[in-house]
Amino acid sequence: xxxxxxxxxFLKRASQLARERPPRIETPRLSLVxxxxxxxRALIDGDTARxxxxxxxxxxxxxxxxxxxxxxxxxxxxxEADARxxxxxxxxxxERASGVVVGSINLKGPPDADGDVEIGWGISQPWxxxxxxxxxxxxxxxxxxxxxxxxxxxxTIDDANAASQRLAAKVGFSRTxxxxxxxxxxxxxxxxxGESVEVREFKS
Numbered sequence: 303x304x305x306x307x308x309x310x311x312f313l314k315r316a317s318q319l320a321r322e323r324p325p326r327i328e329t330p331r332l333s334l335v336x337x338x339x340x341x342x343r344a345l346i347d348g349d350t351a352r353x354x355x356x357x358x359x360x361x362x363x364x365x366x367x368x369x370x371x372x373x374x375x376x377x378x379x380x381x382e383a384d385a386r387x388x389x390x391x392x393x394x395x396x397e398r399a400s401g402v403v404v405g406s407i408n409l410k411g412p413p414d415a416d417g418d419v420e421i422g423w424g425i426s427q428p429w430x431x432x433x434x435x436x437x438x439x440x441x442x443x444x445x446x447x448x449x450x451x452x453x454x455x456x457x458t459i460d461d462a463n464a465a466s467q468r469l470a471a472k473v474g475f476s477r478t479x480x481x482x483x484x485x486x487x488x489x490x491x492x493x494x495x496g497e498s499v500e501v502r503e504f505k506s
Contacts, residue, residue, distance in 0.1 A: 324389040329441045332434060334393040334407060335359060342378045342392065346371075359394060360402045362426070370406065370424055380411060387411055395425065395438045404429035407438045409446065417453030417492075419446045420482075423466070435469055443473060447492040454492055458485035 327334040335357060337345075344353035350361040366374070377391045390412045395405040405425035413419050421442060425435045446452050457475060459466045467477075467488075475488040 327393070327441050327445050329437050331398055332437055333396040333398055334438060334441060335396055336388055337392040337394060338388065339378055339381045342374050342381070346374050346378070359396050362403065365403055365426070366406065367426060377408065393442070395434060397429070404434055407442050413451040417451055418456050419452050420456045421446070422457060436472065439469060439473055452492045455490050457488045458482050459488055460485055
């Protein structure tokens with residue numbers, strides 16, 4: 303197969319993935335883009351160039367950071383087992399002005415039997431302290447709370463992660479006395495019809 307044929311085949315596959323991808327969640331500064339299995343496999347292999355071309359975004363060469371990389375195969379397994387998980391797994395946080403991936407915001411699957419949806423987030427070091435995590439979390443909470451079956455939202459946050467604790471508190475999560483996967487569990491109720499997240503302000 304010639305180089306031209308390979309290129310045309312790749313473009314056709316990228317176009318097919320665009321049709322399969324659930325809609326983006328847009329905020330004033332960010333696009334939250336669902337990753338599909340083929341793109342996750344490329345990231346696991348360290349091929350950020352291929353992942354960028356397939357997803358239509360720009361991944362930094364070393365993305366994701368080590369603490370996030372380990373979760374990719376776990377999410378991929380769920381996506382390969384059930385395509386209905388696509389909107390409920392990994393969304394990369396894309397800076398709209400540059401098209402660069404600056405982090406990710408992940409759900410751990412559709413609502414469970416009790417209606418709970420678990421959320422996690424992370425912004426890469428160069429793009430922190432710009433309010434991107436708060437902007438992304440607010441948008442995903444709004445999206446998840448509007449889906450049938452969602453009654454509560456939860457997150458696991460290490461006690462050493464003060465920044466994520468502050469963000470969680472700002473958007474209405476409260477630390478419980480329970481653990482999940484050996485980490486403290488934070489919870490909040492879902493939004494009611496017409497309700498928006500009230501951001502709590504705290505003095506540092």
